[in-house]
Amino acid sequence: MMVVKKTVGSRIFNLFNTLFMLFMIVICVVPILHVFWASISDPALVQKSSGIILYPLGKVSTGAYKIILNYKGIWTGYRNTLFYVVAQCLITGVLTVVAGYIMSRKRFRYRNVIMAFMAFTMLFNGGMIPTFMVVRSLKMLDTYWALLIPGAMSVFNVIIMRTAIQGIPDSLEESARMDGAGEFTVMFKIILPLCKATFAVIILFTAVGKWNAWFDALLYLPQDKSKYPLQMYMREILVTASTDMMNNAGDLIESAQLYKTLVKYGSIVVSTVPILCIYPFVQKYFVTGVMIGSVKG
Amino acid sequence: MKEKKEKKQKVIGYIEHGGIKALPHNLALDFKRNKVIYFLCIPIIVWYIIFHYVPMAGIVMAFEKFKPALGIFRSKWIGFGNFVEFFKGPYFLRLLRNTAALGILDIIFGFPAPIIFALLLNEVKNIKFKKVTQTISYMPYFISMVVVAGIIIDFTKSGGVISNIVASLRGTTPENLLGNVNYFRPIFILSGIWQGVGYGSIIYIAALSSVDQELYEAAVMDGANRWKQTIHITIPSILPTIIMLLIMRMGSILAVASDKVLLLYSPGIYEKADVISTYVYRIGLEQANYGLASAVGLFNSIVGTVFLLTTNAISKKLTETSLF
Numbered sequence: 340m341m342v343v344k345k346t347v348g349s350r351i352f353n354l355f356n357t358l359f360m361l362f363m364i365v366i367c368v369v370p371i372l373h374v375f376w377a378s379i380s381d382p383a384l385v386q387k388s389s390g391i392i393l394y395p396l397g398k399v400s401t402g403a404y405k406i407i408l409n410y411k412g413i414w415t416g417y418r419n420t421l422f423y424v425v426a427q428c429l430i431t432g433v434l435t436v437v438a439g440y441i442m443s444r445k446r447f448r449y450r451n452v453i454m455a456f457m458a459f460t461m462l463f464n465g466g467m468i469p470t471f472m473v474v475r476s477l478k479m480l481d482t483y484w485a486l487l488i489p490g491a492m493s494v495f496n497v498i499i500m501r502t503a504i505q506g507i508p509d510s511l512e513e514s515a516r517m518d519g520a521g522e523f524t525v526m527f528k529i530i531l532p533l534c535k536a537t538f539a540v541i542i543l544f545t546a547v548g549k550w551n552a553w554f555d556a557l558l559y560l561p562q563d564k565s566k567y568p569l570q571m572y573m574r575e576i577l578v579t580a581s582t583d584m585m586n587n588a589g590d591l592i593e594s595a596q597l598y599k600t601l602v603k604y605g606s607i608v609v610s611t612v613p614i615l616c617i618y619p620f621v622q623k624y625f626v627t628g629v630m631i632g633s634v635k636g
Numbered sequence: 637m638k639e640k641k642e643k644k645q646k647v648i649g650y651i652e653h654g655g656i657k658a659l660p661h662n663l664a665l666d667f668k669r670n671k672v673i674y675f676l677c678i679p680i681i682v683w684y685i686i687f688h689y690v691p692m693a694g695i696v697m698a699f700e701k702f703k704p705a706l707g708i709f710r711s712k713w714i715g716f717g718n719f720v721e722f723f724k725g726p727y728f729l730r731l732l733r734n735t736a737a738l739g740i741l742d743i744i745f746g747f748p749a750p751i752i753f754a755l756l757l758n759e760v761k762n763i764k765f766k767k768v769t770q771t772i773s774y775m776p777y778f779i780s781m782v783v784v785a786g787i788i789i790d791f792t793k794s795g796g797v798i799s800n801i802v803a804s805l806r807g808t809t810p811e812n813l814l815g816n817v818n819y820f821r822p823i824f825i826l827s828g829i830w831q832g833v834g835y836g837s838i839i840y841i842a843a844l845s846s847v848d849q850e851l852y853e854a855a856v857m858d859g860a861n862r863w864k865q866t867i868h869i870t871i872p873s874i875l876p877t878i879i880m881l882l883i884m885r886m887g888s889i890l891a892v893a894s895d896k897v898l899l900l901y902s903p904g905i906y907e908k909a910d911v912i913s914t915y916v917y918r919i920g921l922e923q924a925n926y927g928l929a930s931a932v933g934l935f936n937s938i939v940g941t942v943f944l945l946t947t948n949a950i951s952k953k954l955t956e957t958s959l960f
Contacts, residue, residue, distance in 0.1 A: 353761070360760060434680065522672035554895045577785065611780070
């Protein structure tokens with residue numbers, strides 16, 4: 340056991356370091372708390388307040404949430420986003436496993452040729468406009484497909500998956516083959532369960548990415564708002580300051596216009612709470628993901 | 637059973653006498669053996685062709701006076717006309733300056749932030765406190781860009797929390813900071829650090845945890861204090877990680893987070909906020925000037941690739957660490 344002599348300087352550093360870490364925690368948490376407490380405060384007091392709100396000001400009010408939950412956009416957005424997340428995870432999951440499996444089969448001669456064909460796209464790409472023109476000429480604009488297919492696969496994920504599959508001994512596949520298992524049985528019943536950690540990482544990155552995505556919707560859904568994901572509605576509420584939400588608000592509660600700011604806060608809460616509830620439990624997978632990525636990168 | 641064994645031997649045989657000469661023969665054999673794999677390849681290859689290689693070919697639009705109605709093949713070829721229009725246009729210098737400024741500021745401030753955070757966190761001895769701090773520091777990363785932009789807009793609006801703080805520091809009246817050209821860059825960089833510092837530190841924290849503990853013990857024997865240990869042991873051990881990430885960062889110096897700029901900027905502050913990729917978006921998708929937009933996009937990605945290759949070469953020479 341090593342005995343560390345604690346010098347005065349070391350103690351002072353420890354003190355300041357702890358204070359700095361506390362400061363970091365505060366910086367990360369306080370904006371979210373501010374938004375949350377403000378969303379249930381008395382709207383008139385929020386308007387007057389000039390600092391950070393760390394407890395509900397005045398009487399707790401739920402008016403903002405009444406307006407939000409009555410706004411169809413939030414519901415449509417939520418439904419679409421859930422659909423996009425699930426569908427994207429399915430599509431990306433299947434394609435990535437299949438591609439990773441193919442690229443890791445030693446008996447398949449041309450695997451390296453195809454891998455190079457894929458990896459080349461990491462170095463060069465057409466860019467926003469040519470890709471948009473392709474999606475347009477496929478008549479995909481304003482369809483659900485436009486948000487699911489163009490980003491369905493990433494070379495990076497395929498490489499990660501391939502590396503994970505390569506770590507599985509060939510003898511497992513061989514013995515399954517002996518027992519008459521086909522390609523798909525091997526792929527999904529033997530290989531996949533053995534690299535489910537990597538698979539989980541890919542799915543989680545895909546899911547969180549899709550939950551937060553908005554720019555693809557801006558590009559590929561120029562007309563059809565009914566297919567907007569939640570984040571696009573959030574953009575309208577928070578950034579472009581659309582007033583759709585406030586249109587019928589007057590019928591719901593008195594002096595609805597007062598709630599304009601609170602509605603923004605409330606929407607942030609409504610759209611962010613799910614991910615903030617989930618992230619502490621899944622963050623360790625993200626840590627693994629960063630590590631896998633860095634080894635390969 | 638015996639039959640299966642024979643089959644296996646045949647496989648080994650074909651790999652052994654495989655070669656360029658026997659390509660057609662091998663292709664037939666390979667196909668027979670891996671029929672399902674060949675079929676599964678088709679959708680994957682087709683997808684890559686459609687969504688990656690066709691757009692690559694679509695770059696020819698950059699050399700055309702592209703009209704969607706005429707298509708790529710019948711639009712008029714104008715060579716470098718679009719590029720000349722862009723270089724001589726009024727926005728070229730402004731875009732280049734803004735894009736480079738955000739990229740460079742991000743490298744100066746945004747890049748070291750996670751390293752410093754990781755080094756300081758590494759000095760925290762209470763494991764539980766360390767874990768909690770780390771977990772909380774990831775949180776902003778999981779908040780969507782739209783919501784982050786919404787929070788920024790709210791905090792920096794006239795009368796917002798940050799706007800008030802800035803006003804009292806400078807002794808002025810609160811103003812909408814995002815409407816003032818001079819505040820865009822600090823807001824952009826600082827919010828980027830806020831969102832990314834914890835997540836960006838993951839990789840350094842992992843690198844730090846794999847430093848050989850015996851080195852520290854030896855250093856203590858030699859009378860090195862914590863500062864000296866950091867300078868002589870900790871930083872040199874994570875230096876390869878730092879350089880690798882720096883090269884990657886340099887390569888994307890012009891790939892400014894355009895979606896964040898799109899959410900935060902407004903015509904009033906284009907002077908400092910408009911970057912190449914947002915310009916591509918505006919002229920391409922809002923004004924439907926596809927040829928010019930493709931040319932500007934192509935320019936951006938070429939400069940980016942040159943940056944990456946240059947940094948990589950310099951780093952190879954100086955530190956023997958490189959991506960490729």
